[in-house]
Amino acid sequence: MTYSLAVDIGGTFTDVVLRGGDGALTTDKTLTTHHDLLEGFFRGVDQVLSKAGISSMDVDGVVVHATTIVTNALIERKGSPTALIATKGFGDVLSIRHEHRYEMYDPQIEFADPLISHDLTFELDERILADGAVLRGVDTTEVEALAKAMQAKGVVSVAICLINGFRNPVNEQAVAAILRRVAPDLYLSLSSSVAPQIREYPRTSTTAINAYTAPITEPYLHGLTLRLAERLVPNKPLIMLSSGGIIGAEIAGRNPVRMIESGPAAGALAASYYAEQLGLDRLLSFDMGGTTAKACLIENRKPLIASSFEVDRIYRFREGSGMPLTIPSIDMIEIGAGGGSIASVDALGLLKVGPRSAGSAPGPACYGQGGKEPTVTDADLALGLLDGDNFLGGDMRLDQQAAETALWRLGERLGTDIAQTASGIYRVVAETMAAAARTHATDRGVDYRGLPLLAFGGAGPVHACAVGALLESTSVIFPPNASVLSAFGTLVTSVRFDLVRSAPGKLDVLDWDDVDRLLSEMAGEGLAALADAGCPPDTVSLIFGADLRYLGQQNEVPITFEHDPRAGNDVEMIRRIFEAAYLAQYGVNPSHVPIEIVSWRLTVRGPDIAVNSPTTPTGGWGQPKAMRTILLWRELGPTAVYDRGSLAAGQTMAGPAIIEERETTIVVPPGWDATIDPLGCVIAKRRA
């Protein structure tokens, strides 16, 4: 029997999933140990192994790890002294940013300090031109002097990002070679290898983030590899990336920037797994937790990939208030509305929910830890959607009285009673989610109407049908093991690495020798990475793509080719796919405008993972364990409450119904029917 293991370290919990060759899952959730993440990692692993009755030596499949370590290091700004080497005249790139004032209407706006300060920024008299020609090479003496200056300031890690370095890495590499000789202990991050894409600010930001976190991740992943080996785990660990790719720990350690938000990325992969299993080409994954909700569009059974994103947004999740990263990542929207989001009345007398959150301390009023303001969870409890005696399987009692008091106070200002206030919060939070999802989809040229939702996270299943109704969703799917879905997602994903390099050029007059050289280099790098992750070249497939636009535009459309474009220098294929993708997104193709390639993409992918479906739940149909009054539809009489574990495949329930599990509660409103499918998913559909 083959066993595979997944560990997802999040901000609060460390989730562990062990999968046997028959598809059976053993799971565990333990508190994240921030002082030493590996302590929680191995505690969770040991618990799972002992539940399954096997030893670490038996884990002969993959060991996949997703972690929040990089995000934490950035948000807490706890990295080691990190320097930036920039081209002379351009050392302020991190302070100048895009020049964009992300919030037009707030004269009191603030910007986060640059990750690398001015006194740790060093300028070098060198220059590469836009076509890659070297105008000025690197002067060894100058770099040696820089090395001394950096060492005097206690620098541990260095980001090297030179103008046009994405086009020709020779100067960045020359700097690195000298530094390796004179200061071999420095961690080095080269923009030409971390993020070889055009646009100096996001590339520098990406390289800086990489340099800042590499001294944390390299030892961490090295330690992980050693400790797994000590426990005689047969295979080296693989690391989940933000793009949904998976790669060896050593390469991941050198590219920490690619690990940011890898947990949520894995959740999106689980969503795409269910899309595949359920035969749905498109869906919207909806993960609502304590402080925020995350949504991701799955198209053609794959998550949408973004070519850039931001980390550590300091202003109400506003785009532009964080640090940009140009790495391939799963395209997710984060909405400031979760179970802990606080409801309030604004100056106009309107009920608002979020983005302020009660977090986990003091938490919602019903946690009884001193929170006085009503939150979404308080509303859910007061409405009867949650059972205060059965939260986290009864491990945590919720205080109904405290929730109602907080809601009553808010209702005083709205002129509404507790039930009206609570149902108002329930409706407003659904509207907030739906509005964010609509804008996100529209921004990507996707028609959201009718998209099925896949709901998970602690608060997701409580609110998903209300959101689904607003998005005209045909169905809402509640997968099993939803509380460890991200960890599960890492186990249903092939080893994969995504590479991007900018080389702007007009499609009609491409220098194909240049393209061939570039793609060959990318393929070489990708194949080496996959070999390191245990995939020999003959098992690996290469998927080529590019980012294109019409000349004069600023945003690119990423496309995937049908085959290696170098076969016959297939300009016509590139044009055809680009024009179709453009038309699908924008509804119109401009005639007579030349097409420009900005960047080339290559995905290097290992063999498909054969996944046996988990055991089909069988046995007698579950009966309601209780009847409960739900204030949202009090007039219908008490609502049946089921224990999810008691439900069997094929069972159907007419809404309204409540289905409880340990970490969450599924709400099936009136007018919806729920079915248990053979995979164990609860599928809710609106009655025609």
Added chain:
Amino acid sequence: MDGITLEILWSNLISIVSEQAKALQRIAFSPIVREAGDLASGLFDARGRMVAQANTGTPGHINSLASAGLALAKLFEGRLVPGDIVITNDPWMSAGHFFDITVFCPIFRDATLIGYVGSTIHHTDIGGYGIGAGARDIHEEGLWIPPSKLYEAGEPNALLHDFIRHNVRTPDHVFGDLAAQVSSGRAGGERLIALCAREGLQDIETLSEEIIARSEHATRQAIRALPAGTWHGESRFDVPGGTIIALKAAVTIDNVAGDITIDFTGSSGASPIGINVVMNYTHAYSTFAIRSCLNPELPNNHGSLAPIKVTAPQGSIVNAAYPSPLNARHVVGMFVPMPILKALHQVIPDRVLAEGSGAVWTVQIQGKRATGDAFTSSMFNYSGGMGARLTKPGPSATCYPTGVAAVPVEILEAAMPIVFDKRALRRGSGGKGRSPGGDGQVIEFHMNTDQPWLLNAVPSRLDRGPDGLDGGDPGASGHFLVNGTPVSEARKITMQPNDVVRLETPGGGGYGAA
């Protein structure tokens, strides 16, 4: 209407227009729309009153779309049928120059007109002079599209389409962007009808009334909390060509009625170059200044704008009269908030900011590549420093009141034979103060060419830096240098192959004595 139902309906209206604005911004060919979000999208009731506006766009569009909606609804009253779509770029009716085209789509539910979805976007070309302030009168500036039907009962107005096609240089781009405006208007209308059906509304009259009344009341209440009186502010700045422009604002707060009147009497007269500002645009930047200090969280609509009145002498630079040229009206328009903020400083010192660099500096280059092909770059821009706030410094290399992003050096170098030698903060250029002003930038470039080339640069504040507030020092004035020699020229300059251009953008003013 209760605060829960209203919140749900209102947020849906804003979501409809924000969604359409996102769609427009993504589709647009016009770089300034995509990069700077230079667009507006609004939803109007059957009387043409703006009920919701997208949370995007530049300040210049806040109120100008609202005015356009009112005017167009009145003009076409009783003359619209399902499938009609109205268009205009009349500068006095909408956003102050020909580049901004407004498309206004009536929404019919069954046979009843229930509202409009409108948008204004800055198009790539409108014929005529092109980008810049050099035209001698408005007619040189391009095609003037009077309010007319772009579509009639669903059919394109062939003559009007033909007219536009023959009068612009890049008809593909212009029609691509118009198509985006039309489809976003139609989609917004469908969303509104779906909302009405879902929520059981016949029309949006009651809803619109409620939103407008509450917004107006909230704005008046915010004004009533301020002391009554008239406060004065004056801002002086120089524009290309060296002329000094003065903007004087008398801000009168009536805390009984709850309204604010801004009077620009005493401001400079019309300019011979295309930097004159129509009343709508002055109104837009004035309301922006007031609203961003007073109650920025309140959405823009007919009600929240109503208590703010703006007047200026006819024919002055901030109330331009026909046939004054208007093309680069942002050069003056972006300074409109500054005298107002100075006046408000005497009332709400904690919510204003000191003067900053004002308008972004814009640059456009035309020349020939080594291959001999001619090229014209898109317009690109650089910010100076922002003014300081009571307790916070002014951000460096950041513009106020607009906040447009700059195009990266590497993108510009890939697009034309330009080589940048420097782009750095201009340290020490921000005015000293208890809170210092933001620093400007130094940008230096030359062209990799053996041919003469044309430079169309629009700098500002070359003589006087932005004033400080409350004893804070002024920011440093800007410098526009060619081969080390200062230049002040409103028109395109012919440059020699080896010329080096250096832009030193102004720093922001400081706040409080250091």
